[in-house]
Amino acid sequence: MAFKEEFKTTLSRMFRARIPFISIRSIERARVLEVVQQISEEINIPIYVHSLSQGTRDIKTNRSVNDDRSIAGGLDFAVQNIAQRQNLTFIFTEVSDIEDDNIVSRHLYDCVVQAIERGGCICIITTKSVWPQLQRLGMTITLDAPNEEEMLAIVKECVIPYKASIPIDWEEADFIMAATTLANMTKIEAENVLATQMAKGSLTKDDLRELSNAKDKLFSDISGLERVKIDPGTLTVAGLSGLQKWLDNQKQLLTADLKARKLRPPRGVLLVGVPGCGKSLSAKFIAANWNLPLYRLDLASIHGQYLGQSENRLKEALASADNAAPCVLWIDEIEKGLSGATGSNDGGTSTRMVGQFLFWLQESHAKVFVVATANNVSQLPPELLRKGRFDELFFVDLPSETERKDIIQLYIKRNMLPTPSAATMDNLVDISDGFAGSDLESAVRDVAIQAVIYGDSIVNDQLFEKSFLNVVPLSKTSPEQIENIRLWGRERAVPASGVSWSNSPNNNTNGKRSILL
Structure with a gap:
């Protein structure tokens, strides 16, 4: 290399x-x-x-x-x-x-x-x-593809000679951002992308987003990775204030000069917790908020029937993710793809895949921010949880009263429904005790369906209460499973809500970890 x-x-x-x-x-x-x-x-x-x-x-x-x-x-x-x-x-x-x-x-x-x-x-x-x-x-x-330093020189060689002929609004920080975006593309690919942007007769700060889109098209058919299209206008995360504050700090590190302090770019985050509480949505939110392409690594499709095939596919997929950097790599329900490492009859394939993934996670210096989610933490390989693999381990718990109210209001606004009375809103918060975010979304969606069929005039406080009463959350159908997950999270992870476990009304067990902000 x-x-x-x-x-x-x-x-x-x-x-x-x-x-x-x-x-x-x-x-x-x-x-x-x-x-x-x-x-x-x-x-x-x-x-x-x-x-x-x-x-x-x-x-x-x-x-x-x-x-x-x-x-x-x-x-x-x-x-x-x-x-x-x-x-x-x-x-x-x-x-x-x-x-x-x-x-x-x-x-x-x-x-x-x-x-x-x-x-x-x-x-x-x-x-x-x-x-x-x-x-x-x-x-x-x-000879590797140009890194950020070489790409910065390539960008300037392509753009600066045209300053006298077309309006160019880029400053030094914009040139650096363009180089970061185009890094790991070949020189001719980068030159083609820049020439296409300048062919319209100007180069503005908005074109930085277009550079990301152009690079994304080149890597849209990466083997083992699925490009996830996201609509930033529909992505809003409520209740995970601790996670969002931590992510704001990590975003600054993506463009900061870390070489002097011998630091590597942010590596990623592991989100564990109760199903339906926004872990997968958080991956999409991060990509949209950071203006980065989102790729989903499907570990199930990586597995092959021949010896060594799975490991080779994973290696190629991770190498492709490095080439697509900067990007967000989403690994949904990672425990299902790597659970064989905790004991199975697959001939050691899962163990080797875990080793290969951890080596890449530890050694790669590409700006690939990994967002891994897990529900059944008991199936996670212990070495995946060691400090230093991911930048942080967050636990996404059932929403508190305040968080439930925020989530309900969010979905009411998104579905363009009339707002219930203050007393009814308080009652909905009480009824939804033990609801996950997906349960709250389902209850509000039922009201929205009735509004579509019969008109907004049918929407009233009674319809809201009836819809919420019809939902039976997972915390009631499988209380032992949910409680085991929550007990694990209180001891080993940082609360994504930003509220310490001892101060949370949903928890009776004092946790040991908190986030440094």
């Missing part, structure tokens, strides 16, 4: 050391050749580039030295010249079928062996693995 400056330094050392075979892993051929041309001028060595469209050309002068465009012809020309002159370097940009033992890889192997004797160097630019026997003759180096 290497970004441009590190890649240039390492590749330059390889050229100086006359490594006979270099495998360059990258999907950006033009960007690789740009670096190679700079190295050629700095260390003054002859370098020739072969392509299927132009044959072999001198990278300094772009002069053709061999018109044979075939791979075999290019390799033969390279060997003939290496035999006559020392310290020649040939780069092949389009070599296929080199993953296995075949005539192409053997031909290349033979050429490298001859290059060893004359100090020659043969490089290939590829995205595939190389036949192991060939690869052992040389070294491999990877």
Whole structure:
């Protein structure tokens, strides 16, 4: 793994050391050749580039030295010249079928062996693995997509020259935000996106949102990930003030310079608690509030029938999420996808998946904010709950009286219903003791359905009370299950409501954790 400056330094050392075979892993051929041309001028060595469209050309002068465009012809020309002159370097940009033992890889192997004797160097630019026997003759180096620093330079190179011809409202902070948004795209992808925005004749601060949308389209079909479309106008979370305050602080860290303090970007949050209390809605709310694309990782679809297939799919999905950064990665009911790690007959697949996920969670520095939700905490692998995996562990409990009132008012307003009297509202709050947020939504929705069928004139205090009385919450149908969940949360998690457990009227057990704000 290497970004441009590190890649240039390492590749330059390889050229100086006359490594006979270099495998360059990258999907950006033009960007690789740009670096190679700079190295050629700095260390003054002859370098020739072969392509299927132009044959072999001198990278300094772009002069053709061999018109044979075939791979075999290019390799033969390279060997003939290496035999006559020392310290020649040939780069092949389009070599296929080199993953296995075949005539192409053997031909290349033979050429490298001859290059060893004359100090020659043969490089290939590829995205595939190389036949192991060939690869052992040389070294491999990877050029990653531009990071934020390099992307900032790319953005400025594309935009600043047009300041005299079109209105550009961007300031330095906007350039930095654009670079953060476009990071991990290829250089040509970023240039295309910026050119498309400037083609309308101006560049405004509102275009920053369009950059995010354009990048989102490029990653809309990521394997293992599902793009979740959200409507910010319909997303409102009530009652989780503690979680929202904590998220406001984390949002600032997404754009802050954390390198000086050796900090990594916010990693994510694990939401556990009672079903139907807004955990999944919170993931959508975060993405909408932070103006980031939301991807859902479906662990059920990751599982394959063959040995190693599930792990490979998870690895590819997480790598794709890194490329789509900055984004929010939502893992709903994570315990169902990783529960096998606590004991199952899947041959250890779930255990390996947990290890792979935790390694990525710990080591990845991409701006991917993970929002994982869980209902049955007893099925969660213990190592997932260790401090440092997620930035924080929140418990979403049944709403208190004040929270229930806020939630009821929210859904009444959203469904455009007449507001009940103050006395009836207080009665609804009392009736809904033990209701989850989804139960409150269901009760108000029943009133809204009647209003659609018979008109708003039918909506009165009695209809509200009747609808609420018809709801039987999960806390009454499965009280033992709900109480076990709440007991677990009071001991191990921070209350998402922002109210300490000892002060909460819904709880008789003193909790140990609280959020630092």
